[in-house]
Amino acid sequence: MSEKVVVVGGGLAGLSAAARLAYHGYEVTLLEKAPKLGGRAITIPMKGFNFNFGAHAIYARDKSVLRKYEHELNLKVNWRDFSPKKAYYDLGSFTTPMPSTLERLFQTKILDNKNKLRFAYEVIKTLAHIERGEDGVPIGEYLKKEPEPLRDLLLTLASSNFFTNEPEKIPSPLFFQYYSRLFATHHAVAYIGGGWQSIVDGFADILTKNGGRILTKEKVQQVETEDNRVTAVHGKDTVYHADHFIFCIPPKELLTLFGETRFAPLFEEYNRYVPNQVVVYDVGLSKRIESPYTYIYHKGERVFITDISYYDETCIPEGGQLMQAVAYLTQEEIEQNKADEKVATIESVYDKHFPGWRDVLVAKRISKRATVQEIKCIDDQRLMPTKFYSIANAYFAGDWCQGEGQLSELSFSSAYNVTNRILAHRGEEHMGD
Numbered sequence: 001m002s003e004k005v006v007v008v009g010g011g012l013a014g015l016s017a018a019a020r021l022a023y024h025g026y027e028v029t030l031l032e033k034a035p036k037l038g039g040r041a042i043t044i045p046m047k048g049f050n051f052n053f054g055a056h057a058i059y060a061r062d063k064s065v066l067r068k069y070e071h072e073l074n075l076k077v078n079w080r081d082f083s084p085k086k087a088y089y090d091l092g093s094f095t096t097p098m099p100s101t102l103e104r105l106f107q108t109k110i111l112d113n114k115n116k117l118r119f120a121y122e123v124i125k126t127l128a129h130i131e132r133g134e135d136g137v138p139i140g141e142y143l144k145k146e147p148e149p150l151r152d153l154l155l156t157l158a159s160s161n162f163f164t165n166e167p168e169k170i171p172s173p174l175f176f177q178y179y180s181r182l183f184a185t186h187h188a189v190a191y192i193g194g195g196w197q198s199i200v201d202g203f204a205d206i207l208t209k210n211g212g213r214i215l216t217k218e219k220v221q222q223v224e225t226e227d228n229r230v231t232a233v234h235g236k237d238t239v240y241h242a243d244h245f246i247f248c249i250p251p252k253e254l255l256t257l258f259g260e261t262r263f264a265p266l267f268e269e270y271n272r273y274v275p276n277q278v279v280v281y282d283v284g285l286s287k288r289i290e291s292p293y294t295y296i297y298h299k300g301e302r303v304f305i306t307d308i309s310y311y312d313e314t315c316i317p318e319g320g321q322l323m324q325a326v327a328y329l330t331q332e333e334i335e336q337n338k339a340d341e342k343v344a345t346i347e348s349v350y351d352k353h354f355p356g357w358r359d360v361l362v363a364k365r366i367s368k369r370a371t372v373q374e375i376k377c378i379d380d381q382r383l384m385p386t387k388f389y390s391i392a393n394a395y396f397a398g399d400w401c402q403g404e405g406q407l408s409e410l411s412f413s414s415a416y417n418v419t420n421r422i423l424a425h426r427g428e429e430h431m432g433d
């Protein structure tokens, strides 16, 4: 008899966990409250364009957990490598290559020659784990020993990889852990041909082909517990029983679900933490704007634009172009409702680098408070464990949980770790039957 698993939440974490366990012979039911799968990786079609709610840059591609899903489950991933030759920094009065490769480091004007050497030395020290940071010291403070231009560049890099306007607040050990992983790869950034939709469809396909069930518009509203176990979850009209439960829903949803149980205090801490939010402004154009850039980061404004359609031509009608601009927000800016100002700033960056975009604009999508990561990795904020000692058969995954990397990598890796744990105890649930 196969073990039963209920997965709550059909975002990237829930889908990948559900697909992997179904593939390994578990009887899996996935419950998603929305009409469509994907969560924050949902694809929104509009006037012939496919807007991804969140973009699909995969950092540290060679080491990404997606590679494990590719090999193990035969998930199809159409990797599209980032084009370093088309990536630039806008420093206000001039643009200069982004130092994403050794060749580009030589070409860039963001550092003088002496600091270029120091930068290369920093990379080597990070790779060799000579630089590890210090517990309790944020990276901004830790890097004060470095010359200002070098410190500034390292913080600028962190802004883009952590999607934050407050890179100086990233814990220094996390910073070096992240970059030792990223610098060790041949493909630091890659996109996905077919966008997130291809990954969502891929996992859903593996799940259903292996006997799994997907139920959308099924919001889980209550959990039943007994002693140290979850015994069931309640949907709209149905109660789902299982041996294992994987909750791939954010901490605020978890607190609501577990609010009436003795486990509620476990989730309270993670509800207090602030999410990582940005302003996103996608534009769908009827024809391409000629430009030397597929990626440009305006350092002063902390806004970056990616030509998504350069990497994923399935998101546009023939001859069109789809670009995504992201403006980072500080917590203060969020509290002071500065999103409207950011929208105007983004438009000015589009004007500067893609002149004429307004004349060929067909569709746009603006999100003034998009949650890129449910728990932002700054200060003393901690990611949630994937398992608590006091609940025997409940597991947790998502970009608010402990795992590798940042953003979707946390969703995929926490889901992978959770399924590893379930697979390691295979059969034990029925030993007493």
Ligand SMILES: Cc1cc2nc3c(=O)[nH]c(=O)nc-3n(C[C@H](O)[C@H](O)[C@H](O)COP(=O)(O)OP(=O)(O)OC[C@H]3O[C@@H](n4cnc5c(N)ncnc54)[C@H](O)[C@@H]3O)c2cc1C
Pocket (backbone or CB within 6 Å): 008, 009, 010, 011, 012, 013, 014, 031, 032, 033, 034, 037, 038, 039, 040, 041, 053, 054, 055, 056, 057, 058, 059, 218, 219, 220, 221, 248, 249, 250, 253, 278, 280, 370, 371, 372, 373, 397, 398, 399, 400, 406, 407, 408, 409, 411
């Ligand atoms: C603008 C933007 C840009 C981004 N860019 C990148 C990028 O370039 N690279 C990258 O790696 N990542 C990026 N991300 C982040 C990435 O999109 C997320 O990390 C990832 O999609 C999170 O997936 P998840 O499954 O962990 O969580 P979610 O997507 O939040 O999934 C949770 C799911 O649970 C469902 N749910 C909630 N409550 C219930 C309930 N009670 N019952 C049933 N279902 C429920 C929700 O509807 C949702 O589908 C970006 C995000 C944004 C917003």
